[in-house]
Amino acid sequence: MEYASCSTCLLKSKAVKSLGENELHILGQGCVQTVFKKGETIIKQGALSSNIIYLQTGLVKLMIDGSHRTQILRMKKAPCYLGLPTTMGDKINHYSAVALKKTTACFVDINVFKELLKISPEFSYEIIVELCKNELEQFNRYVRLVQNQIYGRLATNLLYFSNEIYLSDEFKLPLNRTELADLVCTSRETISRQLTELAEEKIIDIDGKHLRIVNKSLLEEISKKG
Amino acid sequence: MEYASCSTCLLKSKAVKSLGENELHILGQGCVQTVFKKGETIIKQGALSSNIIYLQTGLVKLMIDGSHRTQILRMKKAPCYLGLPTTMGDKINHYSAVALKKTTACFVDINVFKELLKISPEFSYEIIVELCKNELEQFNRYVRLVQNQIYGRLATNLLYFSNEIYLSDEFKLPLNRTELADLVCTSRETISRQLTELAEEKIIDIDGKHLRIVNKSLLEEISKKG
DNA sequence: AAAAAGGTGTGATTAATATCACAAAATCCA
DNA sequence: TGGATTTTGTGATATTAATCACACCTTTTT
Known part of the structure; x- marks a missing residue:
């Protein structure tokens, strides 16, 4: 056929x-x-x-x-x-x-x-719902990206990986530090420093690309408040 | 009926x-x-x-x-x-x-x-097209908002007024300086300084809320390059 | 008209982040 | 395995923008 x-x-x-x-x-x-x-x-x-x-x-x-x-x-x-x-x-x-x-x-x-x-x-109803969910999801993330400083932007994107992509608190980052910087719209050096800071604050555990979110509610706090 | x-x-x-x-x-x-x-x-x-x-x-x-x-x-x-x-x-x-x-x-x-x-x-086709146009329009603007510095963000939003809302190079701003700051995600003081700078560079003419875009191609340049 | 409230511009200072420079670590490859 | 290449971390410095403080102007209220 x-x-x-x-x-x-x-x-x-x-x-x-x-x-x-x-x-x-x-x-x-x-x-x-x-x-x-x-x-x-x-x-x-x-x-x-x-x-x-x-x-x-x-x-x-x-x-x-x-x-x-x-x-x-x-x-x-x-x-x-x-x-x-x-x-x-x-x-x-x-x-x-x-x-x-x-x-x-x-x-x-x-x-x-x-x-x-x-x-x-x-079919058209399914498409509209997908578009709507999508627009909403992206919109919310971008609103935070614009209004937050780098620490909050990074938190927003880590939560995005955890909640929207991997559906788990532990995952292998699909991007290297430079690409992560391109996602957060900052420099590689800053990403590196901020990841270290998040780890020092015991909010995440990070070893190379392997990442585990230790304190999710605090990460959400940071994502919301900047 | x-x-x-x-x-x-x-x-x-x-x-x-x-x-x-x-x-x-x-x-x-x-x-x-x-x-x-x-x-x-x-x-x-x-x-x-x-x-x-x-x-x-x-x-x-x-x-x-x-x-x-x-x-x-x-x-x-x-x-x-x-x-x-x-x-x-x-x-x-x-x-x-x-x-x-x-x-x-x-x-x-x-x-x-x-x-x-x-x-x-x-009807459903019209809705989908509206949603798509909308998502695209918003997405492009937000991408620039995130990656640009304030000067570029302001340029992006002035172009947005001109191209999407008023369809003219001359219009009365619908927002005061504080609201403009809330749109660009910056402080009132910075908006004030940047508007003055755009005027000094002869890119816009501004008198209170009355605004005229003098050099649109340069404004687009700034919106694109940061 | 005087007083109050809100909106705007501008200098001084502080905080956040980019950029530059380089070393250390990890990965690739012959 | 060992050298080359890429990726990552970190200190020093420069730039950008936030914050604070205050003056001036406009609009609203009494």
Whole structure:
């Protein structure tokens, strides 16, 4: 069947399960699945895009190469959609997406995607909810990033890893110190000093990239209050 | 007819025009129109919410009262939707919305709203596009806010007024110096000094709240490079 | 009109963070 | 294994912006 690759890639999405054979056929015709190794680029900033990307498995970092510094915007963990705002907006990718580990991505043509929205109210509702949750999550984090000083920004991002990405108080940082600085928008030296300080205060335990949050409520305090 | 208030409030929305009489009837049953004076609160941070708000006319500021400082997040100009991410997410308003001038708002019950999404693909498509544009616009601004220093942050926000709110290079600032500081996340004194500096560099002309952008390309340069 | 309250500008001082310079540690690779 | 390369930590210094203090101006209130 022509929609074989699609039933592989999208059936994990609850809403897609509700699609009938006809809809799956439409989807299948505009759908390509690709596997990316760690470090490979899935979306390239500045490139024209006509695809929504459904991430089946894996973890990516979204980043912007600005005129005076590189910024890491956030992680995205499968399963999720990528590129929705960009593709619905002005068609040019505003960020790059790079795999942090082996990642399987499914490229769905935007026109096929629009067709599906019209055919399946379930599907469009799922997309809206995902977008809303996403906007809210990102918004809250960015509000804190802007209003906080570095110590608070770092706390916010460590909690982000713990609560949104790894769902655990103990994990291996997916970024080195320079990349962590690019996420927090500060310098590598400052990150290094602040991590040491958080460890001295017995709020975290850190050994290289291995990190454990010891006093989560205090870390939340710092994230909130600056 | 029972949906009179609704045909008043929502018919300006292109997608709603495509709704039939039955759908309008559903909408009308969950729709209340209210007029707010300058300074009045439309949405209250922390309150439970079960409404999507359609702003018919006017201008509002969205703000967060944080634990250690107040932040003004952005303006929203009619016509637009308010509270979509919050209401679809965890039901509690993450921000307050305060009218900056006389504003007409239409409260649509979230369940009615969900019904409409299912009934009208046109309607849900319009919502998704609005959300996407919004997320993109906010995201780009916040990325710059985080990575820039104050001079660049101020430039970014003046451009935001010019390009997104007033669609003109000359306008009356809707905020006083303290509020401007809350938007840029800095202190009143710093805002005052930086505005003077921008004027000395002949990039803007400022007299009280009346502002004119003289050298827009240079302002964009500053917004991009920090 | 006088008094009170709020908004704005500016100098002096302090605190936070970036930058520079270099050493130590970890990782890669032939 | 040993040398090369990359990553990380840390002191010294420079820069940026917050804070404090106060004067001046505008608007509101009585």
